[in-house]
Amino acid sequence: MSDKRDKKGESGAGKLWGGRFSESTDSFIERFTASVGFDVRLYKQDIAGSIAHATMLAETGVLSEAEARQIIGGLEAIRADIEQGRFRWSVALEDVHMNIEAALTARIGEVGKKLHTGRSRNDQVATDLRLYVREEIDALRALLWKLRSALVDLAEREADSIMPGFTHLQSAQPVTFGHHMLAWYEMLERDDGRLADCRKRVNISPLGAAALAGASFPIDRARTAELLGFEAPAANSLDAVSDRDFAIELAAAGSLIMTHLSRISEELVLWMSAQFGFIDLPERFCTGSSIMPQKKNPDVPELIRGKTGRVHGHLVSLLTLMKSQPLAYNKDNQEDKEPVFDLVDTLKDCLFACGELIPAIECNRKAMREAAGKACATATDLADYLVRKGLAFRDAHEATGRTVAFALARGKELHQLTLDEFAGFSKLIESDVYEILTVDGSVAARDHFGGAAPGQVRKAIVRARAALAESKPD
Numbered sequence: 001m002s003d004k005r006d007k008k009g010e011s012g013a014g015k016l017w018g019g020r021f022s023e024s025t026d027s028f029i030e031r032f033t034a035s036v037g038f039d040v041r042l043y044k045q046d047i048a049g050s051i052a053h054a055t056m057l058a059e060t061g062v063l064s065e066a067e068a069r070q071i072i073g074g075l076e077a078i079r080a081d082i083e084q085g086r087f088r089w090s091v092a093l094e095d096v097h098m099n100i101e102a103a104l105t106a107r108i109g110e111v112g113k114k115l116h117t118g119r120s121r122n123d124q125v126a127t128d129l130r131l132y133v134r135e136e137i138d139a140l141r142a143l144l145w146k147l148r149s150a151l152v153d154l155a156e157r158e159a160d161s162i163m164p165g166f167t168h169l170q171s172a173q174p175v176t177f178g179h180h181m182l183a184w185y186e187m188l189e190r191d192d193g194r195l196a197d198c199r200k201r202v203n204i205s206p207l208g209a210a211a212l213a214g215a216s217f218p219i220d221r222a223r224t225a226e227l228l229g230f231e232a233p234a235a236n237s238l239d240a241v242s243d244r245d246f247a248i249e250l251a252a253a254g255s256l257i258m259t260h261l262s263r264i265s266e267e268l269v270l271w272m273s274a275q276f277g278f279i280d281l282p283e284r285f286c287t288g289s290s291i292m293p294q295k296k297n298p299d300v301p302e303l304i305r306g307k308t309g310r311v312h313g314h315l316v317s318l319l320t321l322m323k324s325q326p327l328a329y330n331k332d333n334q335e336d337k338e339p340v341f342d343l344v345d346t347l348k349d350c351l352f353a354c355g356e357l358i359p360a361i362e363c364n365r366k367a368m369r370e371a372a373g374k375a376c377a378t379a380t381d382l383a384d385y386l387v388r389k390g391l392a393f394r395d396a397h398e399a400t401g402r403t404v405a406f407a408l409a410r411g412k413e414l415h416q417l418t419l420d421e422f423a424g425f426s427k428l429i430e431s432d433v434y435e436i437l438t439v440d441g442s443v444a445a446r447d448h449f450g451g452a453a454p455g456q457v458r459k460a461i462v463r464a465r466a467a468l469a470e471s472k473p474d
């Protein structure tokens with residue numbers, strides 16, 4: 001058998017795991033199996049995890065105090081090197097973990113080789129990813145908070161601005177722009193709750209599960225969990241190294257956020273069109289056309305709408321990645337990082353963009369009010385009026401429907417009909433009908449919890465502000 005040990009007499013061409021290998025890794029396979037191209041993003045978490053591990057090993061007597069001090073000092077110096085762009089990452093060293101460990105030994109000598117006592121890259125990477133996700137959840141919630149506040153501010157500004165409410169994208173009943181903004185707010189408040197809930201299950205420490213079965217040294221898993229700010233150590237070592245539910249949960253919560261942002265974006269795009277003309281966005285959020293000189297395109301909401309697919313895709317990737325995986329760690333799991341990184345980046349950009357966009361919305365109140373009064377949008381109010389005059393709702397609906405058909409055929413709105421014309425459909429209609437047919441009357445009538453009346457919108461704003469105060473990021 002040929003011995004392909006390298007010049008230094010090391011096996012596996014100097015790999016940290018090279019002991020049992022006599023052949024060096026194929027160069028394609030080296031590149032194919034490496035993750036350092038993307039997991040460098042976990043360097044901070046990796047070093048924090050290693051420092052906690054070394055601290056605990058010294059406390060439990062596995063390492064001497066002096067050894068731990070050297071290791072920790074070395075890790076801190078490596079962190080500084082990375083942050084100042086002095087660190088040379090090597091694909092041959094496969095991933096962020098082995099790059100840092102090799103650099104540690106190169107820097108502090110033999111004692112560096114003791115850091116990996118009682119742990120494995122399997123619990124290490126799971127720990128790093130949880131630390132990363134935890135931090136990013138906090139960042140996402142802070143961005144979400146800004147956006148939610150912006151919506152409440154806008155709702156307050158436009159609490160009395162009448163606009164058409166739609167079902168099937170057909171004029172349905174008048175609402176206010178403020179009420180509509182608070183509908184968006186509700187979606188995002190649920191999103192915040194989902195992130196907060198997901199964070200609880202993220203914040204569990206896999207460290208000490210080692211490769212899969214735990215470690216044969218007197219390790220203190222509660223201590224490393226505490227040092228890293230985790231709530232508790234994971235209860236089962238096999239589950240600890242294999243679980244990626246937390247990443248899937250983040251992707252699921254993130255997918256819903258993107259679904260919501262895409263719905264918001266879609267409405268902004270529609271409302272900005274000449275056909276709706278409800279809102280305008282400042283030019284700094286728009287772009288022009290290279291051929292049509294008149295164009296001012298809502299690129300930002302369009303792009304947010306478009307980026308939704310990426311995040312939804314990452315959710316499916318992660319679900320599929322985990323499907324049918326046997327316990328415990330499998331190399332498949334290396335594929336969890338790129339979707340997680342990209343979904344976090346995408347969400348942060350989109351939430352930030354939305355947070356900037358919302359306060360900049362300029363409402364065309366006149367156009368919205370005019371549109372709200374069109375297409376017999378207060379027909380339900382006429383039916384309700386007839387009910388209050390004693391008709392059963394179904395009969396009132398029928399009489400109103402016939403009135404609407406009559407008005408539409410003559411190109412009139414309901415309030416433009418004469419009492420004589422109304423009399424052809426119901427004798428119950430009197431001159432007081434005109435007041436309830438106005439858009440203001442219609443909105444004001446929906447005066448109960450959750451309704452569109454401006455007074456109710458103001459009460460909802462007070463509730464939203466209280467919820468915001470409670471979830472304010474530090």
Ligand code: ARG
Pocket residue numbers: 035039095121122125329331333334335
């Ligand atoms: N780069 C690997 C990952 O991202 C680290 C863990 C590797 N563990 C192993 N047993 N090969 O999952």
